Amino acid sequence: MSGLVVWAFSIFTGITILVLAGDRLSDKIIEVAMKAGISPLVISIVLVSLSTTLPEITTSALASYQGVNGIALGNALGSIFANIALILGLASMIRPLRAGRSAYENSLVMLASLVFLILLSVDGTLSRLDGAMLLSAYGVYLVWLLRKHARSEVDWEPSGDVKAFDYALLIILGLLLVGGAEMVVFGGKNIAKALGVSEFVIGATVVAIGTSLPEMTNALYGALRERGSISVGNIIGANIMNALVVLGIASLIRPLQTGASVLTVVLVLFAMIPMIVSLRRTGGLDRRIGAYFLILYVVYLVLIFSGVEL
Structure with missing residues:
Protein backbone atom coordinates (compact mmCIF):
# COMPACT_ATOMS: atom_id res chain seq x y z
CA MET A 1 0.00 0.00 0.00
CA SER A 2 2.84 2.40 0.82
CA GLY A 3 4.18 1.87 -2.69
CA LEU A 4 0.85 2.85 -4.22
CA VAL A 5 0.77 6.03 -2.13
CA VAL A 6 4.28 6.97 -3.25
CA TRP A 7 3.49 6.31 -6.91
CA ALA A 8 0.16 8.16 -6.74
CA PHE A 9 1.95 11.10 -5.09
CA SER A 10 4.56 10.97 -7.85
CA ILE A 11 1.83 11.23 -10.51
CA PHE A 12 0.02 14.03 -8.66
CA THR A 13 3.22 16.01 -8.10
CA GLY A 14 4.40 15.44 -11.66
CA ILE A 15 1.10 16.59 -13.14
CA THR A 16 1.12 19.67 -10.89
CA ILE A 17 4.63 20.54 -12.11
CA LEU A 18 3.59 19.92 -15.73
CA VAL A 19 0.55 22.19 -15.45
CA LEU A 20 2.22 25.02 -13.51
CA ALA A 21 5.52 24.97 -15.42
CA GLY A 22 3.69 24.48 -18.72
CA ASP A 23 1.45 27.46 -18.03
CA ARG A 24 4.40 29.66 -17.09
CA LEU A 25 6.41 28.40 -20.07
CA SER A 26 3.54 29.14 -22.47
CA ASP A 27 3.37 32.73 -21.16
CA LYS A 28 7.13 33.09 -21.48
CA ILE A 29 7.18 31.69 -25.02
CA ILE A 30 4.58 34.24 -26.12
CA GLU A 31 6.41 37.05 -24.29
CA VAL A 32 9.72 36.18 -25.98
CA ALA A 33 7.99 35.85 -29.35
CA MET A 34 6.47 39.32 -29.00
CA LYS A 35 9.80 40.81 -27.95
CA ALA A 36 11.42 39.19 -30.99
CA GLY A 37 8.79 40.67 -33.32
CA ILE A 38 6.99 37.44 -34.24
CA SER A 39 3.51 38.27 -35.55
CA PRO A 40 0.38 37.83 -33.43
CA LEU A 41 -0.98 35.47 -36.10
CA VAL A 42 1.91 33.05 -35.72
CA ILE A 43 1.70 33.36 -31.94
CA SER A 44 -2.00 32.49 -31.85
CA ILE A 45 -1.90 29.70 -34.43
CA VAL A 46 1.35 28.01 -33.49
CA LEU A 47 2.60 28.98 -30.05
CA VAL A 48 -0.64 29.00 -28.03
CA SER A 49 -1.72 25.56 -29.23
CA LEU A 50 1.82 24.28 -28.75
CA SER A 51 1.98 25.69 -25.24
CA THR A 52 -1.26 24.09 -24.00
CA THR A 53 -0.09 20.74 -25.40
CA LEU A 54 3.40 20.85 -23.85
CA PRO A 55 2.45 18.47 -20.98
CA GLU A 56 1.24 15.83 -23.47
CA ILE A 57 4.29 16.30 -25.71
CA THR A 58 6.76 16.03 -22.84
CA THR A 59 5.08 13.07 -21.13
CA SER A 60 4.59 10.97 -24.28
CA ALA A 61 8.09 11.75 -25.57
CA LEU A 62 9.71 10.73 -22.29
CA ALA A 63 7.52 7.62 -21.99
CA SER A 64 8.51 6.62 -25.51
CA TYR A 65 12.20 7.21 -24.75
CA GLN A 66 11.92 4.97 -21.70
CA GLY A 67 10.05 2.29 -23.66
CA VAL A 68 6.77 2.74 -21.74
CA ASN A 69 4.68 2.34 -24.90
CA GLY A 70 1.28 2.24 -23.19
CA ILE A 71 1.64 5.59 -21.44
CA ALA A 72 3.08 7.27 -24.56
CA LEU A 73 0.15 6.13 -26.72
CA GLY A 74 -2.56 6.23 -24.06
CA ASN A 75 -1.68 9.78 -23.01
CA ALA A 76 -2.14 11.14 -26.55
CA LEU A 77 -5.29 9.22 -27.50
CA GLY A 78 -6.78 9.53 -24.02
CA SER A 79 -6.19 13.29 -24.13
CA ILE A 80 -8.01 13.56 -27.47
CA PHE A 81 -11.01 11.71 -26.04
CA ALA A 82 -10.95 13.59 -22.73
CA ASN A 83 -10.71 16.92 -24.57
CA ILE A 84 -13.97 16.27 -26.40
CA ALA A 85 -16.03 13.98 -24.16
CA LEU A 86 -15.00 15.31 -20.75
CA ILE A 87 -13.85 18.89 -21.27
CA LEU A 88 -16.24 20.03 -24.01
CA GLY A 89 -18.96 18.01 -22.29
CA LEU A 90 -18.49 19.97 -19.08
CA ALA A 91 -18.04 23.30 -20.88
CA SER A 92 -21.20 22.95 -22.99
CA MET A 93 -23.21 21.88 -19.93
CA ILE A 94 -22.14 25.11 -18.20
CA ARG A 95 -23.28 27.16 -21.18
CA PRO A 96 -24.03 26.24 -24.83
CA LEU A 97 -20.97 27.03 -26.91
CA ARG A 98 -21.11 29.15 -30.06
CA ALA A 99 -18.02 28.55 -32.14
CA GLY A 100 -18.47 29.93 -35.67
CA ARG A 101 -17.62 28.70 -39.16
CA SER A 102 -13.86 28.43 -38.70
CA ALA A 103 -14.35 25.92 -35.88
CA TYR A 104 -16.25 23.64 -38.23
CA GLU A 105 -13.57 23.92 -40.92
CA ASN A 106 -10.77 23.11 -38.48
CA SER A 107 -12.80 20.27 -36.95
CA LEU A 108 -12.64 18.59 -40.38
CA VAL A 109 -8.85 18.85 -40.16
CA MET A 110 -9.08 17.31 -36.68
CA LEU A 111 -11.04 14.35 -38.09
CA ALA A 112 -8.64 14.04 -41.03
CA SER A 113 -5.66 13.95 -38.65
CA LEU A 114 -7.24 11.09 -36.70
CA VAL A 115 -8.09 9.18 -39.88
CA PHE A 116 -4.50 9.67 -41.09
CA LEU A 117 -3.25 8.36 -37.75
CA ILE A 118 -5.52 5.30 -38.03
CA LEU A 119 -4.29 4.56 -41.55
CA LEU A 120 -0.65 4.75 -40.47
CA SER A 121 -1.24 2.48 -37.47
CA VAL A 122 -3.43 -0.13 -39.19
CA ASP A 123 -0.43 -2.48 -39.32
CA GLY A 124 -0.24 -2.37 -35.51
CA THR A 125 2.77 -0.05 -35.30
CA LEU A 126 3.61 3.62 -35.59
CA SER A 127 7.11 3.48 -37.04
CA ARG A 128 9.69 6.25 -37.14
CA LEU A 129 8.71 6.87 -40.76
CA ASP A 130 5.08 7.17 -39.65
CA GLY A 131 6.17 9.66 -36.99
CA ALA A 132 7.96 11.76 -39.61
CA MET A 133 4.83 11.65 -41.80
CA LEU A 134 2.63 12.79 -38.90
CA LEU A 135 4.92 15.73 -38.17
CA SER A 136 5.05 16.60 -41.89
CA ALA A 137 1.25 16.56 -42.01
CA TYR A 138 1.17 19.08 -39.17
CA GLY A 139 3.61 21.24 -41.09
CA VAL A 140 1.31 21.16 -44.11
CA TYR A 141 -1.63 22.12 -41.88
CA LEU A 142 0.28 25.10 -40.47
CA VAL A 143 1.20 26.33 -43.95
CA TRP A 144 -2.45 26.05 -45.04
CA LEU A 145 -3.66 27.84 -41.93
CA LEU A 146 -1.15 30.67 -42.20
CA ARG A 147 -1.93 31.22 -45.88
CA LYS A 148 -5.66 31.10 -45.18
CA HIS A 149 -5.35 33.89 -42.60
CA ALA A 150 -2.57 35.81 -44.34
CA ARG A 151 -4.92 38.64 -45.29
CA SER A 152 -5.54 39.43 -41.63
CA GLU A 153 -1.87 39.66 -40.75
CA VAL A 154 -0.54 43.04 -39.77
CA ASP A 155 2.93 44.42 -39.32
CA TRP A 156 4.31 43.70 -35.90
CA GLU A 157 7.21 45.53 -34.36
CA PRO A 158 9.38 44.03 -31.62
CA SER A 159 8.16 45.11 -28.17
CA GLY A 160 11.53 44.86 -26.46
CA ASP A 161 14.91 43.15 -26.34
CA VAL A 162 15.16 39.43 -25.65
CA LYS A 163 17.70 39.06 -22.85
CA ALA A 164 19.83 36.09 -21.83
CA PHE A 165 17.64 35.73 -18.73
CA ASP A 166 14.61 35.13 -20.95
CA TYR A 167 16.32 32.22 -22.68
CA ALA A 168 17.64 30.86 -19.37
CA LEU A 169 14.12 30.88 -17.94
CA LEU A 170 12.82 29.01 -20.99
CA ILE A 171 15.46 26.33 -20.44
CA ILE A 172 14.72 26.06 -16.70
CA LEU A 173 10.98 25.75 -17.29
CA GLY A 174 11.62 23.19 -20.00
CA LEU A 175 13.71 21.13 -17.58
CA LEU A 176 10.90 21.35 -15.01
CA LEU A 177 8.54 19.93 -17.63
CA VAL A 178 10.90 17.02 -18.21
CA GLY A 179 11.14 16.43 -14.45
CA GLY A 180 7.37 16.51 -14.06
CA ALA A 181 6.94 14.10 -16.95
CA GLU A 182 9.54 11.78 -15.38
CA MET A 183 7.49 11.65 -12.17
CA VAL A 184 4.25 10.96 -14.05
CA VAL A 185 5.78 8.14 -16.08
CA PHE A 186 7.48 6.66 -13.01
CA GLY A 187 4.25 6.63 -10.99
CA GLY A 188 2.09 5.49 -13.87
CA LYS A 189 4.12 2.47 -14.89
CA ASN A 190 4.53 1.28 -11.30
CA ILE A 191 0.83 1.63 -10.47
CA ALA A 192 -0.02 -0.27 -13.65
CA LYS A 193 2.23 -3.13 -12.56
CA ALA A 194 0.96 -3.11 -8.97
CA LEU A 195 -2.74 -3.13 -9.92
CA GLY A 196 -2.32 -5.49 -12.83
CA VAL A 197 -3.77 -3.06 -15.38
CA SER A 198 -2.11 -2.06 -18.61
CA GLU A 199 0.11 0.99 -18.95
CA PHE A 200 -2.26 2.11 -21.71
CA VAL A 201 -5.18 2.26 -19.24
CA ILE A 202 -3.20 4.45 -16.84
CA GLY A 203 -1.95 6.61 -19.70
CA ALA A 204 -5.41 6.99 -21.28
CA THR A 205 -7.15 7.96 -18.03
CA VAL A 206 -5.12 9.34 -15.11
CA VAL A 207 -2.21 10.71 -17.14
CA ALA A 208 -4.40 11.93 -20.03
CA ILE A 209 -6.77 13.86 -17.75
CA GLY A 210 -3.85 15.33 -15.81
CA THR A 211 -1.97 16.54 -18.87
CA SER A 212 -5.22 17.95 -20.33
CA LEU A 213 -5.75 20.34 -17.42
CA PRO A 214 -4.50 23.40 -19.40
CA GLU A 215 -7.09 22.69 -22.10
CA MET A 216 -9.76 22.18 -19.43
CA THR A 217 -8.94 25.52 -17.80
CA ASN A 218 -9.14 27.38 -21.11
CA ALA A 219 -12.36 25.63 -22.18
CA LEU A 220 -14.22 26.20 -18.91
CA TYR A 221 -13.04 29.80 -18.79
CA GLY A 222 -14.33 30.31 -22.34
CA ALA A 223 -17.71 28.82 -21.40
CA LEU A 224 -18.08 31.00 -18.30
CA ARG A 225 -17.14 34.11 -20.29
CA GLU A 226 -19.46 33.16 -23.17
CA ARG A 227 -16.53 32.77 -25.53
CA GLY A 228 -17.38 29.45 -27.12
CA SER A 229 -14.87 29.96 -29.91
CA ILE A 230 -12.08 29.87 -27.29
CA SER A 231 -13.38 26.66 -25.72
CA VAL A 232 -13.95 24.82 -28.99
CA GLY A 233 -11.03 26.26 -30.93
CA ASN A 234 -8.44 25.42 -28.30
CA ILE A 235 -9.70 21.82 -28.05
CA ILE A 236 -9.63 21.37 -31.83
CA GLY A 237 -6.09 22.75 -32.05
CA ALA A 238 -4.93 20.59 -29.13
CA ASN A 239 -6.44 17.45 -30.66
CA ILE A 240 -4.74 18.06 -34.00
CA MET A 241 -1.45 18.45 -32.14
CA ASN A 242 -2.06 15.30 -30.08
CA ALA A 243 -2.66 13.21 -33.19
CA LEU A 244 0.09 14.65 -35.37
CA VAL A 245 2.74 16.18 -33.11
CA VAL A 246 2.56 14.29 -29.79
CA LEU A 247 2.40 10.86 -31.43
CA GLY A 248 4.68 12.02 -34.26
CA ILE A 249 7.47 12.90 -31.81
CA ALA A 250 6.86 9.83 -29.63
CA SER A 251 6.98 7.38 -32.54
CA LEU A 252 10.00 9.15 -34.02
CA ILE A 253 11.85 8.51 -30.75
CA ARG A 254 10.75 4.86 -30.59
CA PRO A 255 8.20 2.92 -32.72
CA LEU A 256 4.89 2.48 -30.86
CA GLN A 257 2.74 -0.65 -30.82
CA THR A 258 -0.87 0.50 -31.37
CA PRO A 274 -21.40 14.17 -33.65
CA MET A 275 -19.29 17.18 -32.62
CA ILE A 276 -18.52 17.98 -36.27
CA VAL A 277 -22.16 17.49 -37.30
CA SER A 278 -23.29 19.86 -34.55
CA LEU A 279 -20.73 22.48 -35.56
CA ARG A 280 -21.88 22.18 -39.17
CA ARG A 281 -25.60 22.45 -38.39
CA THR A 282 -25.70 24.95 -35.54
CA GLY A 283 -22.24 26.49 -35.38
CA GLY A 284 -21.81 25.30 -31.80
CA LEU A 285 -22.42 22.69 -29.10
CA ASP A 286 -25.54 22.67 -26.90
CA ARG A 287 -26.29 20.99 -23.56
CA ARG A 288 -27.76 17.89 -25.22
CA ILE A 289 -24.54 17.04 -26.98
CA GLY A 290 -22.65 17.98 -23.81
CA ALA A 291 -24.68 15.41 -21.87
CA TYR A 292 -24.00 12.84 -24.61
CA PHE A 293 -20.26 13.53 -24.36
CA LEU A 294 -20.23 13.07 -20.57
CA ILE A 295 -22.24 9.83 -20.75
CA LEU A 296 -19.82 8.56 -23.40
CA TYR A 297 -16.88 9.34 -21.13
CA VAL A 298 -18.45 7.50 -18.19
CA VAL A 299 -19.08 4.49 -20.45
CA TYR A 300 -15.43 4.64 -21.51
CA LEU A 301 -14.18 4.64 -17.91
CA VAL A 302 -16.44 1.71 -17.01
CA LEU A 303 -15.28 -0.29 -20.03
CA ILE A 304 -11.59 0.45 -19.70
CA PHE A 305 -11.42 -0.34 -15.96
CA SER A 306 -13.65 -3.43 -16.16
CA GLY A 307 -11.02 -5.23 -18.19
CA VAL A 308 -12.81 -5.15 -21.55
CA GLU A 309 -10.49 -6.52 -24.22
CA LEU A 310 -9.00 -3.54 -26.02
Missing part, protein backbone atom coordinates in the same frame (compact mmCIF):
# COMPACT_ATOMS: atom_id res chain seq x y z
CA GLY A 259 -2.84 -2.69 -30.73
CA ALA A 260 -4.15 -1.49 -27.35
CA SER A 261 -5.83 1.60 -28.76
CA VAL A 262 -8.80 0.19 -30.72
CA LEU A 263 -11.49 0.91 -28.10
CA THR A 264 -10.25 4.44 -27.51
CA VAL A 265 -10.07 5.25 -31.22
CA VAL A 266 -13.62 3.96 -31.79
CA LEU A 267 -15.01 6.05 -28.92
CA VAL A 268 -13.06 9.09 -30.10
CA LEU A 269 -14.87 8.75 -33.43
CA PHE A 270 -18.20 8.34 -31.58
CA ALA A 271 -17.51 11.74 -29.98
CA MET A 272 -15.79 13.52 -32.84
CA ILE A 273 -18.34 12.87 -35.60
Whole structure:
Protein backbone atom coordinates (compact mmCIF):
# COMPACT_ATOMS: atom_id res chain seq x y z
CA MET A 1 0.00 0.00 0.00
CA SER A 2 2.84 2.40 0.82
CA GLY A 3 4.18 1.87 -2.69
CA LEU A 4 0.85 2.85 -4.22
CA VAL A 5 0.77 6.03 -2.13
CA VAL A 6 4.28 6.97 -3.25
CA TRP A 7 3.49 6.31 -6.91
CA ALA A 8 0.16 8.16 -6.74
CA PHE A 9 1.95 11.10 -5.09
CA SER A 10 4.56 10.97 -7.85
CA ILE A 11 1.83 11.23 -10.51
CA PHE A 12 0.02 14.03 -8.66
CA THR A 13 3.22 16.01 -8.10
CA GLY A 14 4.40 15.44 -11.66
CA ILE A 15 1.10 16.59 -13.14
CA THR A 16 1.12 19.67 -10.89
CA ILE A 17 4.63 20.54 -12.11
CA LEU A 18 3.59 19.92 -15.73
CA VAL A 19 0.55 22.19 -15.45
CA LEU A 20 2.22 25.02 -13.51
CA ALA A 21 5.52 24.97 -15.42
CA GLY A 22 3.69 24.48 -18.72
CA ASP A 23 1.45 27.46 -18.03
CA ARG A 24 4.40 29.66 -17.09
CA LEU A 25 6.41 28.40 -20.07
CA SER A 26 3.54 29.14 -22.47
CA ASP A 27 3.37 32.73 -21.16
CA LYS A 28 7.13 33.09 -21.48
CA ILE A 29 7.18 31.69 -25.02
CA ILE A 30 4.58 34.24 -26.12
CA GLU A 31 6.41 37.05 -24.29
CA VAL A 32 9.72 36.18 -25.98
CA ALA A 33 7.99 35.85 -29.35
CA MET A 34 6.47 39.32 -29.00
CA LYS A 35 9.80 40.81 -27.95
CA ALA A 36 11.42 39.19 -30.99
CA GLY A 37 8.79 40.67 -33.32
CA ILE A 38 6.99 37.44 -34.24
CA SER A 39 3.51 38.27 -35.55
CA PRO A 40 0.38 37.83 -33.43
CA LEU A 41 -0.98 35.47 -36.10
CA VAL A 42 1.91 33.05 -35.72
CA ILE A 43 1.70 33.36 -31.94
CA SER A 44 -2.00 32.49 -31.85
CA ILE A 45 -1.90 29.70 -34.43
CA VAL A 46 1.35 28.01 -33.49
CA LEU A 47 2.60 28.98 -30.05
CA VAL A 48 -0.64 29.00 -28.03
CA SER A 49 -1.72 25.56 -29.23
CA LEU A 50 1.82 24.28 -28.75
CA SER A 51 1.98 25.69 -25.24
CA THR A 52 -1.26 24.09 -24.00
CA THR A 53 -0.09 20.74 -25.40
CA LEU A 54 3.40 20.85 -23.85
CA PRO A 55 2.45 18.47 -20.98
CA GLU A 56 1.24 15.83 -23.47
CA ILE A 57 4.29 16.30 -25.71
CA THR A 58 6.76 16.03 -22.84
CA THR A 59 5.08 13.07 -21.13
CA SER A 60 4.59 10.97 -24.28
CA ALA A 61 8.09 11.75 -25.57
CA LEU A 62 9.71 10.73 -22.29
CA ALA A 63 7.52 7.62 -21.99
CA SER A 64 8.51 6.62 -25.51
CA TYR A 65 12.20 7.21 -24.75
CA GLN A 66 11.92 4.97 -21.70
CA GLY A 67 10.05 2.29 -23.66
CA VAL A 68 6.77 2.74 -21.74
CA ASN A 69 4.68 2.34 -24.90
CA GLY A 70 1.28 2.24 -23.19
CA ILE A 71 1.64 5.59 -21.44
CA ALA A 72 3.08 7.27 -24.56
CA LEU A 73 0.15 6.13 -26.72
CA GLY A 74 -2.56 6.23 -24.06
CA ASN A 75 -1.68 9.78 -23.01
CA ALA A 76 -2.14 11.14 -26.55
CA LEU A 77 -5.29 9.22 -27.50
CA GLY A 78 -6.78 9.53 -24.02
CA SER A 79 -6.19 13.29 -24.13
CA ILE A 80 -8.01 13.56 -27.47
CA PHE A 81 -11.01 11.71 -26.04
CA ALA A 82 -10.95 13.59 -22.73
CA ASN A 83 -10.71 16.92 -24.57
CA ILE A 84 -13.97 16.27 -26.40
CA ALA A 85 -16.03 13.98 -24.16
CA LEU A 86 -15.00 15.31 -20.75
CA ILE A 87 -13.85 18.89 -21.27
CA LEU A 88 -16.24 20.03 -24.01
CA GLY A 89 -18.96 18.01 -22.29
CA LEU A 90 -18.49 19.97 -19.08
CA ALA A 91 -18.04 23.30 -20.88
CA SER A 92 -21.20 22.95 -22.99
CA MET A 93 -23.21 21.88 -19.93
CA ILE A 94 -22.14 25.11 -18.20
CA ARG A 95 -23.28 27.16 -21.18
CA PRO A 96 -24.03 26.24 -24.83
CA LEU A 97 -20.97 27.03 -26.91
CA ARG A 98 -21.11 29.15 -30.06
CA ALA A 99 -18.02 28.55 -32.14
CA GLY A 100 -18.47 29.93 -35.67
CA ARG A 101 -17.62 28.70 -39.16
CA SER A 102 -13.86 28.43 -38.70
CA ALA A 103 -14.35 25.92 -35.88
CA TYR A 104 -16.25 23.64 -38.23
CA GLU A 105 -13.57 23.92 -40.92
CA ASN A 106 -10.77 23.11 -38.48
CA SER A 107 -12.80 20.27 -36.95
CA LEU A 108 -12.64 18.59 -40.38
CA VAL A 109 -8.85 18.85 -40.16
CA MET A 110 -9.08 17.31 -36.68
CA LEU A 111 -11.04 14.35 -38.09
CA ALA A 112 -8.64 14.04 -41.03
CA SER A 113 -5.66 13.95 -38.65
CA LEU A 114 -7.24 11.09 -36.70
CA VAL A 115 -8.09 9.18 -39.88
CA PHE A 116 -4.50 9.67 -41.09
CA LEU A 117 -3.25 8.36 -37.75
CA ILE A 118 -5.52 5.30 -38.03
CA LEU A 119 -4.29 4.56 -41.55
CA LEU A 120 -0.65 4.75 -40.47
CA SER A 121 -1.24 2.48 -37.47
CA VAL A 122 -3.43 -0.13 -39.19
CA ASP A 123 -0.43 -2.48 -39.32
CA GLY A 124 -0.24 -2.37 -35.51
CA THR A 125 2.77 -0.05 -35.30
CA LEU A 126 3.61 3.62 -35.59
CA SER A 127 7.11 3.48 -37.04
CA ARG A 128 9.69 6.25 -37.14
CA LEU A 129 8.71 6.87 -40.76
CA ASP A 130 5.08 7.17 -39.65
CA GLY A 131 6.17 9.66 -36.99
CA ALA A 132 7.96 11.76 -39.61
CA MET A 133 4.83 11.65 -41.80
CA LEU A 134 2.63 12.79 -38.90
CA LEU A 135 4.92 15.73 -38.17
CA SER A 136 5.05 16.60 -41.89
CA ALA A 137 1.25 16.56 -42.01
CA TYR A 138 1.17 19.08 -39.17
CA GLY A 139 3.61 21.24 -41.09
CA VAL A 140 1.31 21.16 -44.11
CA TYR A 141 -1.63 22.12 -41.88
CA LEU A 142 0.28 25.10 -40.47
CA VAL A 143 1.20 26.33 -43.95
CA TRP A 144 -2.45 26.05 -45.04
CA LEU A 145 -3.66 27.84 -41.93
CA LEU A 146 -1.15 30.67 -42.20
CA ARG A 147 -1.93 31.22 -45.88
CA LYS A 148 -5.66 31.10 -45.18
CA HIS A 149 -5.35 33.89 -42.60
CA ALA A 150 -2.57 35.81 -44.34
CA ARG A 151 -4.92 38.64 -45.29
CA SER A 152 -5.54 39.43 -41.63
CA GLU A 153 -1.87 39.66 -40.75
CA VAL A 154 -0.54 43.04 -39.77
CA ASP A 155 2.93 44.42 -39.32
CA TRP A 156 4.31 43.70 -35.90
CA GLU A 157 7.21 45.53 -34.36
CA PRO A 158 9.38 44.03 -31.62
CA SER A 159 8.16 45.11 -28.17
CA GLY A 160 11.53 44.86 -26.46
CA ASP A 161 14.91 43.15 -26.34
CA VAL A 162 15.16 39.43 -25.65
CA LYS A 163 17.70 39.06 -22.85
CA ALA A 164 19.83 36.09 -21.83
CA PHE A 165 17.64 35.73 -18.73
CA ASP A 166 14.61 35.13 -20.95
CA TYR A 167 16.32 32.22 -22.68
CA ALA A 168 17.64 30.86 -19.37
CA LEU A 169 14.12 30.88 -17.94
CA LEU A 170 12.82 29.01 -20.99
CA ILE A 171 15.46 26.33 -20.44
CA ILE A 172 14.72 26.06 -16.70
CA LEU A 173 10.98 25.75 -17.29
CA GLY A 174 11.62 23.19 -20.00
CA LEU A 175 13.71 21.13 -17.58
CA LEU A 176 10.90 21.35 -15.01
CA LEU A 177 8.54 19.93 -17.63
CA VAL A 178 10.90 17.02 -18.21
CA GLY A 179 11.14 16.43 -14.45
CA GLY A 180 7.37 16.51 -14.06
CA ALA A 181 6.94 14.10 -16.95
CA GLU A 182 9.54 11.78 -15.38
CA MET A 183 7.49 11.65 -12.17
CA VAL A 184 4.25 10.96 -14.05
CA VAL A 185 5.78 8.14 -16.08
CA PHE A 186 7.48 6.66 -13.01
CA GLY A 187 4.25 6.63 -10.99
CA GLY A 188 2.09 5.49 -13.87
CA LYS A 189 4.12 2.47 -14.89
CA ASN A 190 4.53 1.28 -11.30
CA ILE A 191 0.83 1.63 -10.47
CA ALA A 192 -0.02 -0.27 -13.65
CA LYS A 193 2.23 -3.13 -12.56
CA ALA A 194 0.96 -3.11 -8.97
CA LEU A 195 -2.74 -3.13 -9.92
CA GLY A 196 -2.32 -5.49 -12.83
CA VAL A 197 -3.77 -3.06 -15.38
CA SER A 198 -2.11 -2.06 -18.61
CA GLU A 199 0.11 0.99 -18.95
CA PHE A 200 -2.26 2.11 -21.71
CA VAL A 201 -5.18 2.26 -19.24
CA ILE A 202 -3.20 4.45 -16.84
CA GLY A 203 -1.95 6.61 -19.70
CA ALA A 204 -5.41 6.99 -21.28
CA THR A 205 -7.15 7.96 -18.03
CA VAL A 206 -5.12 9.34 -15.11
CA VAL A 207 -2.21 10.71 -17.14
CA ALA A 208 -4.40 11.93 -20.03
CA ILE A 209 -6.77 13.86 -17.75
CA GLY A 210 -3.85 15.33 -15.81
CA THR A 211 -1.97 16.54 -18.87
CA SER A 212 -5.22 17.95 -20.33
CA LEU A 213 -5.75 20.34 -17.42
CA PRO A 214 -4.50 23.40 -19.40
CA GLU A 215 -7.09 22.69 -22.10
CA MET A 216 -9.76 22.18 -19.43
CA THR A 217 -8.94 25.52 -17.80
CA ASN A 218 -9.14 27.38 -21.11
CA ALA A 219 -12.36 25.63 -22.18
CA LEU A 220 -14.22 26.20 -18.91
CA TYR A 221 -13.04 29.80 -18.79
CA GLY A 222 -14.33 30.31 -22.34
CA ALA A 223 -17.71 28.82 -21.40
CA LEU A 224 -18.08 31.00 -18.30
CA ARG A 225 -17.14 34.11 -20.29
CA GLU A 226 -19.46 33.16 -23.17
CA ARG A 227 -16.53 32.77 -25.53
CA GLY A 228 -17.38 29.45 -27.12
CA SER A 229 -14.87 29.96 -29.91
CA ILE A 230 -12.08 29.87 -27.29
CA SER A 231 -13.38 26.66 -25.72
CA VAL A 232 -13.95 24.82 -28.99
CA GLY A 233 -11.03 26.26 -30.93
CA ASN A 234 -8.44 25.42 -28.30
CA ILE A 235 -9.70 21.82 -28.05
CA ILE A 236 -9.63 21.37 -31.83
CA GLY A 237 -6.09 22.75 -32.05
CA ALA A 238 -4.93 20.59 -29.13
CA ASN A 239 -6.44 17.45 -30.66
CA ILE A 240 -4.74 18.06 -34.00
CA MET A 241 -1.45 18.45 -32.14
CA ASN A 242 -2.06 15.30 -30.08
CA ALA A 243 -2.66 13.21 -33.19
CA LEU A 244 0.09 14.65 -35.37
CA VAL A 245 2.74 16.18 -33.11
CA VAL A 246 2.56 14.29 -29.79
CA LEU A 247 2.40 10.86 -31.43
CA GLY A 248 4.68 12.02 -34.26
CA ILE A 249 7.47 12.90 -31.81
CA ALA A 250 6.86 9.83 -29.63
CA SER A 251 6.98 7.38 -32.54
CA LEU A 252 10.00 9.15 -34.02
CA ILE A 253 11.85 8.51 -30.75
CA ARG A 254 10.75 4.86 -30.59
CA PRO A 255 8.20 2.92 -32.72
CA LEU A 256 4.89 2.48 -30.86
CA GLN A 257 2.74 -0.65 -30.82
CA THR A 258 -0.87 0.50 -31.37
CA GLY A 259 -2.84 -2.69 -30.73
CA ALA A 260 -4.15 -1.49 -27.35
CA SER A 261 -5.83 1.60 -28.76
CA VAL A 262 -8.80 0.19 -30.72
CA LEU A 263 -11.49 0.91 -28.10
CA THR A 264 -10.25 4.44 -27.51
CA VAL A 265 -10.07 5.25 -31.22
CA VAL A 266 -13.62 3.96 -31.79
CA LEU A 267 -15.01 6.05 -28.92
CA VAL A 268 -13.06 9.09 -30.10
CA LEU A 269 -14.87 8.75 -33.43
CA PHE A 270 -18.20 8.34 -31.58
CA ALA A 271 -17.51 11.74 -29.98
CA MET A 272 -15.79 13.52 -32.84
CA ILE A 273 -18.34 12.87 -35.60
CA PRO A 274 -21.40 14.17 -33.65
CA MET A 275 -19.29 17.18 -32.62
CA ILE A 276 -18.52 17.98 -36.27
CA VAL A 277 -22.16 17.49 -37.30
CA SER A 278 -23.29 19.86 -34.55
CA LEU A 279 -20.73 22.48 -35.56
CA ARG A 280 -21.88 22.18 -39.17
CA ARG A 281 -25.60 22.45 -38.39
CA THR A 282 -25.70 24.95 -35.54
CA GLY A 283 -22.24 26.49 -35.38
CA GLY A 284 -21.81 25.30 -31.80
CA LEU A 285 -22.42 22.69 -29.10
CA ASP A 286 -25.54 22.67 -26.90
CA ARG A 287 -26.29 20.99 -23.56
CA ARG A 288 -27.76 17.89 -25.22
CA ILE A 289 -24.54 17.04 -26.98
CA GLY A 290 -22.65 17.98 -23.81
CA ALA A 291 -24.68 15.41 -21.87
CA TYR A 292 -24.00 12.84 -24.61
CA PHE A 293 -20.26 13.53 -24.36
CA LEU A 294 -20.23 13.07 -20.57
CA ILE A 295 -22.24 9.83 -20.75
CA LEU A 296 -19.82 8.56 -23.40
CA TYR A 297 -16.88 9.34 -21.13
CA VAL A 298 -18.45 7.50 -18.19
CA VAL A 299 -19.08 4.49 -20.45
CA TYR A 300 -15.43 4.64 -21.51
CA LEU A 301 -14.18 4.64 -17.91
CA VAL A 302 -16.44 1.71 -17.01
CA LEU A 303 -15.28 -0.29 -20.03
CA ILE A 304 -11.59 0.45 -19.70
CA PHE A 305 -11.42 -0.34 -15.96
CA SER A 306 -13.65 -3.43 -16.16
CA GLY A 307 -11.02 -5.23 -18.19
CA VAL A 308 -12.81 -5.15 -21.55
CA GLU A 309 -10.49 -6.52 -24.22
CA LEU A 310 -9.00 -3.54 -26.02
